[in-house]
Amino acid sequence: MPTETTETAETTDPMTEILDRRRAELESMESCDLLIVGGGVTGAGIAREAAYRGLSVLLAEKDDFASGTSSRSSKLVHGGLRYLEQFELRLVFEATRERSTLMRIAPHLVRPLKFIYPVYEGGTPGMPLLAAAMALYDSLSLFRSPRLHRLYGEAAAHRVEPLLRNDGLTGAAQYFDGATDDARLTLETILGARLAKAVCLNHLETMGIEEAREASGSWVTLRCRLTGTEKTIQAGSIVLAVGPWTDRVRSHLGLPNAERPLLRTTRGSHLVVDRARLPLAHALVMSGHGDARVTFAIPWDERVIIGTSDIDDDAPPEQVRASAEEVAYLLQTANSHLPSVQLRRDDVISTYSGLRPLIREEGQRPSEVSREHEIVEEKGVVIVAGGKLTTYRSMAEEVVDRVVRTLADRGAVAAGRPLRPLRRSAIGRLADRWSELADGEVMARRGTTARRILPGAVGLTGARGPKRVMALLSAQIHDSRTVQHLVRRYGGRSHQIAALCRDNPELSERIVPDLPVIWAEIPFAAQRDLARSLIDVLDRRTALALRDRSQGTGAAPRAADILSPLLGWDASERKRQIDAYGEHVARSCAWREE
Numbered sequence: 302m303p304t305e306t307t308e309t310a311e312t313t314d315p316m317t318e319i320l321d322r323r324r325a326e327l328e329s330m331e332s333c334d335l336l337i338v339g340g341g342v343t344g345a346g347i348a349r350e351a352a353y354r355g356l357s358v359l360l361a362e363k364d365d366f367a368s369g370t371s372s373r374s375s376k377l378v379h380g381g382l383r384y385l386e387q388f389e390l391r392l393v394f395e396a397t398r399e400r401s402t403l404m405r406i407a408p409h410l411v412r413p414l415k416f417i418y419p420v421y422e423g424g425t426p427g428m429p430l431l432a433a434a435m436a437l438y439d440s441l442s443l444f445r446s447p448r449l450h451r452l453y454g455e456a457a458a459h460r461v462e463p464l465l466r467n468d469g470l471t472g473a474a475q476y477f478d479g480a481t482d483d484a485r486l487t488l489e490t491i492l493g494a495r496l497a498k499a500v501c502l503n504h505l506e507t508m509g510i511e512e513a514r515e516a517s518g519s520w521v522t523l524r525c526r527l528t529g530t531e532k533t534i535q536a537g538s539i540v541l542a543v544g545p546w547t548d549r550v551r552s553h554l555g556l557p558n559a560e561r562p563l564l565r566t567t568r569g570s571h572l573v574v575d576r577a578r579l580p581l582a583h584a585l586v587m588s589g590h591g592d593a594r595v596t597f598a599i600p601w602d603e604r605v606i607i608g609t610s611d612i613d614d615d616a617p618p619e620q621v622r623a624s625a626e627e628v629a630y631l632l633q634t635a636n637s638h639l640p641s642v643q644l645r646r647d648d649v650i651s652t653y654s655g656l657r658p659l660i661r662e663e664g665q666r667p668s669e670v671s672r673e674h675e676i677v678e679e680k681g682v683v684i685v686a687g688g689k690l691t692t693y694r695s696m697a698e699e700v701v702d703r704v705v706r707t708l709a710d711r712g713a714v715a716a717g718r719p720l721r722p723l724r725r726s727a728i729g730r731l732a733d734r735w736s737e738l739a740d741g742e743v744m745a746r747r748g749t750t751a752r753r754i755l756p757g758a759v760g761l762t763g764a765r766g767p768k769r770v771m772a773l774l775s776a777q778i779h780d781s782r783t784v785q786h787l788v789r790r791y792g793g794r795s796h797q798i799a800a801l802c803r804d805n806p807e808l809s810e811r812i813v814p815d816l817p818v819i820w821a822e823i824p825f826a827a828q829r830d831l832a833r834s835l836i837d838v839l840d841r842r843t844a845l846a847l848r849d850r851s852q853g854t855g856a857a858p859r860a861a862d863i864l865s866p867l868l869g870w871d872a873s874e875r876k877r878q879i880d881a882y883g884e885h886v887a888r889s890c891a892w893r894e895e
């Protein structure tokens with residue numbers, strides 16, 4: 302089948318520099334070693350790993366990067382203390398190791414977070430069991446936790462976290478895990494993959510896959526959702542990293558055994574409330590209201606996230622939203638642990654929900670299903686399902702090992718492309734991992750992504766790095782909370798936002814008074830952070846959809862004005878973008894009408 306580009310009737314042909322570059326990128330791609338379907342954190346990690354190992358990579362995301370589960374998580378990079386209950390020691394070991402790796406390669410995005418786990422009379426676990434679990438948790442992390450756990454008696458527990466319910470409190474454990482912004486971690490991984498020459502495009506849907514008879518690999522049909530353009534390219538191998546869409550996409554692509562589901566999808570919802578209403582000093586571990594599930598209240602700058610529920614749900618992932626019942630459950634759970642606060646429905650600023658792509662296991666309660674991942678192959682397509690945000694990088698190593706092995710078996714990589722084997726001796730292995738690849742060479746095993754920092758970490762390494770970046774920003778931006786916010790979100794890349802403020806000082810103003818987000822982040826999202834719609838910008842690039850009291854609807858018209866010339870929107874497209882954003886927010890608020 303020839304490589305072709307078809308213009309359809311829907312083509313709007315918006316000629317802007319940003320879209321021209323995107324079009325050129327897609328048009329230049331005629332074939333690749335690896336096509337990744339899905340731009341959540343799993344696909345992003347695979348793209349970065351594969352590109353650094355020397356494969357030519359195309360990642361196609363049908364909506365926006367992280368628009369699925371990867372922006373709907375509890376935003377924790379954690380070992381998963383509760384998995385100890387199910388004796389998933391391997392998972393905890395891997396997750397705590399990855400927590401350390403991510404804190405090293407993305408220190409601006411993955412930061413230590415202090416937790417408190419209170420214990421009440423008659424509750425489980427009791428203090429002795431919790432103390433043993435804490436010791437095991439620290440040892441499985443090889444004592445590389447940001448700080449080791451501490452145990453408190455009743456009075457001390459209340460002193461360090463005064464909001465805790467006093468009645469029946471027998472003590473507490475304090476421990477550390479990691480907090481992140483899931484959508485930005487995904488995006489920076491995509492940007493890292495692009496630095497390694499992977500082509501990663503959002504709003505590009507995979508429509509069909511056909512086995513190539515005349516050559517090895519497959520023909521894949523892609524459709525750009527911005528312009529309606531269709532394109533067919535040849536891929537040596539294909540990975541499906543479509544999270545909760547896995548069974549739908551398997552069925553749509555006609556993969557064998559598609560009638561047998563791989564996944565069990567469970568819905569998890571969160572509430573966002575004002576930190577001033579819930580001024581917690583720690584992230585709080587709470588047992589669920591009326592059940593034994595664990596729920597968290599997690600400080601998130603000016604806000605607190607409360608979540609999550611865990612309910613079987615096989616609705617299309619795009620339609621998932623919180624129900625009034627879940628909101629009531631989460632409020633009751635928080636109020637029973639924090640009686641002096643007494644949160645009400647009116648305190649809820651926003652809600653968000655996602656589907657967990659869990660590997661199907663019969664006869665288990667949702668919260669008991671393992672969070673491990675599985676890699677399977679159907680008709681030459683590698684499918685990765687399950688897993689966690691925390692372990693996305695190590696999962697990607699495993700997937701790419703498999704892809705390279707398959708390509709090598711078929712001779713697809715070896716043809717004119719030296720495959721650097723994993724050498725036997727320890728020194729040889731080390732040399733493989735630390736030396737650069739020659740042009741066209743492909744590395745057979747485990748790449749270098751654990752030691753390469755993500756793009757925003759440039760300039761932040763070393764004890765004085767963050768202070769230096771902040772000092773530079775302060776020359777343009779005089780709001781110190783905004784400076785801190787920019788460094789935490791964009792790391793060393795925030796100097797590009799400061800440059801926008803220098804050219805147009807109005808852009809350094811806050812969008813809403815009670816949040817440090819500024820107008821310069823809007824053009825930056827389109828120019829540097831690959832945002833292509835108003836929803837991309839207000840939901841995933843700036844998180845206003847979750848944090849702002851009007852969920853970004855107040856800012857939408859001016860944001861659309863800023864984006865229109867950059868993304869080629871005329872008046873009717875501008876209106877369509879604002880309307881679509883309004884509908885997006887309204888869906889997340891539907892619980893208020895129930």
Ligand SMILES: Cc1cc2nc3c(=O)[nH]c(=O)nc-3n(C[C@H](O)[C@H](O)[C@H](O)COP(=O)(O)OP(=O)(O)OC[C@H]3O[C@@H](n4cnc5c(N)ncnc54)[C@H](O)[C@@H]3O)c2cc1C
Pocket residue numbers: 338339340341342343344361362363364365366367368369370371372373374375376377378379505506507508542543544545546550567568569570609654655656657658687688689690691692
């Ligand atoms: C409520 C909840 C809380 C969680 N909390 C945590 C946590 O705190 N810490 C943690 O480590 N993990 C957590 N997880 C798990 C973690 O969020 C997920 O494991 C992870 O985000 C899954 O990422 P993914 O890339 O596999 O899937 P997704 O992020 O869903 O990505 C799949 C992508 O595929 C795209 N796609 C679908 N069909 C196509 C197509 N035909 N063509 C192109 N693209 C397509 C979709 O648009 C989507 O963007 C949580 C999960 C949930 C639901």
